[in-house]
Amino acid sequence: MTRPRTRIQTKNSETILEAALEVFSAQGFRGATLDQIAEVAGLSKPNLLYYFPSKEAMHRALLTRMLDTWLDPLREMDAGGDPVVEILGYVRRKMELSRDYPRESRLFANEILQGGPRIREAIEGDLKALVDEKAGVLAGWMDEGRIARLPPHHLIFSVWALTQHYADFDMQVRAVLGEGRDPLAEAGAFLETLFRKLLAT
């Protein structure tokens, strides 16, 4: 798919993916054009297609690479730790992803919104498996009475919904809050409060 053999090839592949992420995340798959990606990358259009066989291949490469990063915060939630500390840590890490990788978040959101034609298998496979496992951990903590009893899957959905909202709907959040505020910092504090109250027994 890619051709990352020599140093220069690896470097150009990286440049292209960086540019592709910039454009796909802002315009969606269909809205993005190779011309735009080529311009951002500083390469010619045919040169893009020397490194990737098609526009779709670039998109797929981005989605595949990001999904792993995306799941890391949940993976790190430790069944042996303190429940509230672990869950708040998860929320904080997910919030940091929204802050540091908003383009990846929007790329993903665009894809899911349109039914996930290019990522469906990964959702139904790896992602579902991880969520089911961690939902089991949450259910265990609830059985032990260490956090409030809640539907574990929906608890995880609520973390996704709340944290990703600040990356994906950034334009709306900023427009409503107005100038001179720091939405992400405010959100971090608010979400800690929210989840502390939610988990309290």
Added chain:
Amino acid sequence: MTRPRTRIQTKNSETILEAALEVFSAQGFRGATLDQIAEVAGLSKPNLLYYFPSKEAMHRALLTRMLDTWLDPLREMDAGGDPVVEILGYVRRKMELSRDYPRESRLFANEILQGGPRIREAIEGDLKALVDEKAGVLAGWMDEGRIARLPPHHLIFSVWALTQHYADFDMQVRAVLGEGRDPLAEAGAFLETLFRKLLAT
């Protein structure tokens, strides 16, 4: 923009907007084609352009019409009512919108995700004004000690994030939960619990 004079013109305009909503919400603005909309509407492509001057005009008509519906649940929140009842009522009405109008929700999400080029003014105008007003109501209730003190704007964002997640990311929610469940019904119950705990003093 439209030309809703005679009965037949009104009817065709409706048919077109219904088809346009179907396609735009599933594919985004750029992903949608007039051919697809024409096919869904059962009309010829030039006929679409007899009723609307351009593809963009159809999109704008849909956004304009939906924004009003979209804000209704928040408008109905009554400063004179019981705070918890009013807020939970708002959450419930917003959840009903996600259930009954998922296409409108995705149309809106697609637009905001891409920076809202065709709806920005409405966001910065009507929507911001309404949110600021209702944030004031919430702040008043907090001052009176009738609900927990929280940042009012973020409280509203959390309602949006949580309810719209179930419409916009429906594919993911269903894939993770697996077969034989009713995500929206589960979500309704979960969100009532969540907001009750969050608002408790």
Added chain:
DNA sequence: GTCTATACTCTGATAGAC
């Protein structure tokens, strides 16, 4: 490996008959 030139398809919009 990279570029210029170009083939070919798709798509939004228009012309003009009926």
Added chain:
DNA sequence: GTCTATCAGAGTATAGAC
């Protein structure tokens, strides 16, 4: 009011020189 035919431009991808 609606259709067939078609234009003009954009967009993905390839050919082939260097």
